[in-house]
Amino acid sequence: MNKLLLFATSLISFTIPGNAADANLQQTPSETIQLxxxxxxxxxxxxxxxxxxxxxxxxxxxxxxxxNVHKLNPQAISFVQxxxxxxxxxxxxMKSWGKPYFDMMDGVLARHGLPKELKYLSVIESNLKSSxxxxxxxxxxWQFMPETARLMGLKVGRGKDxxxxxxxxxxxxxxxxxxxxxxxxxxxxxxxxYNGGPGNVNSAIRKSGSRNFWALQNYLPxxxxxxxxxxxxxxxxxxxxxxxTTLTKGETEKMMTATPTNAVVINDVESISVTGKYNSYVxxxxxxxxxxxxxxxxxxxxxxxxxxxxxxxxxxxxxITLFQxxxxxxxxxxxxxxxxxxxx
Numbered sequence: 106m107n108k109l110l111l112f113a114t115s116l117i118s119f120t121i122p123g124n125a126a127d128a129n130l131q132q133t134p135s136e137t138i139q140l141x142x143x144x145x146x147x148x149x150x151x152x153x154x155x156x157x158x159x160x161x162x163x164x165x166x167x168x169x170x171x172x173n174v175h176k177l178n179p180q181a182i183s184f185v186q187x188x189x190x191x192x193x194x195x196x197x198x199m200k201s202w203g204k205p206y207f208d209m210m211d212g213v214l215a216r217h218g219l220p221k222e223l224k225y226l227s228v229i230e231s232n233l234k235s236s237x238x239x240x241x242x243x244x245x246x247w248q249f250m251p252e253t254a255r256l257m258g259l260k261v262g263r264g265k266d267x268x269x270x271x272x273x274x275x276x277x278x279x280x281x282x283x284x285x286x287x288x289x290x291x292x293x294x295x296x297x298x299y300n301g302g303p304g305n306v307n308s309a310i311r312k313s314g315s316r317n318f319w320a321l322q323n324y325l326p327x328x329x330x331x332x333x334x335x336x337x338x339x340x341x342x343x344x345x346x347x348x349x350t351t352l353t354k355g356e357t358e359k360m361m362t363a364t365p366t367n368a369v370v371i372n373d374v375e376s377i378s379v380t381g382k383y384n385s386y387v388x389x390x391x392x393x394x395x396x397x398x399x400x401x402x403x404x405x406x407x408x409x410x411x412x413x414x415x416x417x418x419x420x421x422x423x424x425i426t427l428f429q430x431x432x433x434x435x436x437x438x439x440x441x442x443x444x445x446x447x448x449x
Contacts, residue, residue, distance in 0.1 A: 188338035217279040229335045244268040247278040291354040293318035301329030384439035392427040
């Protein structure tokens with residue numbers, strides 16, 4: 106349930122998918138348990154839970170049968186296993202009756218440049234019900250509190266409550282998720298903040314000295330901590346595997362350092378030296394470049410630029426031109442992100 110108070114920062118209108126370095130990334134145990142390969146009704150090969158085998162190889166990213174498999178952090182595995190055993194049947198039924206809603210959400214999230222898997226946040230928020238009302242007063246499929254709903258452009262009053270409108274509330278959720286990602290650059294922290302508010306996440310970061318969810322989770326309210334794990338478990342049930350939204354940004358960075366098997370080869374690449382408070386996600390969004398390809402050409406951009414004061418930015422030739430033409434606006438938006446991240 107969503108008990109949100111909007112973090113007092115500049116509202117940033119760009120959209121950003123994610124990754125970056127995380128010095129606090131936890132070590133992975135050597136023992137792993139494996140998912141089983143299978144085919145769904147459409148013939149697509151997926152990885153599913155086989156009860157007799159348990160979970161296998163959920164911890165690291167690898168390519169199997171041509172499919173990128175995103176693995177589960179060991180600190181979540183027991184929770185995810187229990188959750189899958191209890192909820193897989195009901196969520197598989199939801200795939201059918203909820204398809205019209207999911208299709209709509211996919212379109213809205215895509216228009217905002219967000220991962221479509223974020224739609225599963227509405228599943229754990231409300232069980233995909235527009236009539237859902239929490240004890241705290243959050244309403245609708247995305248469980249908005251009145252203040253946050255109004256800040257995200259929804260009308261909330263006695264005569265009309267757009268929090269119950271699937272389409273309008275999804276647009277509002279996309280705007281809010283975009284702004285939260287602009288603050289945290291980490292999907293697990295975004296999901297925690299969506300549930301418990303940015304204030305609780307910021308407090309956990311300060312107390313733990315880490316921006317890694319698995320290191321700071323015990324400083325979060327129990328509900329927000331479980332919310333993140335429910336999202337991860339739901340993602341595994343609905344998708345048959347993990348993804349970018351089930352990883353910390355450090356885990357994402359590790360995954361993306363290896364060139365994916367289906368990566369687009371860019372031949373006409375140019376370099377330009379940059380200095381200043383630029384942000385990788387702002388640059389990628391501003392020049393219309395896929396963030397995965399940006400990070401492949403410019404690994405650890407944010408960390409290296411911060412440490413060295415300059416970076417030899419590599420972009421396709423046409424994107425270099427766009428970057429140079431829009432440098433002032435890109436720098437301004439990047440600084441807004443930096444201020445938001447620092448809490449100023």
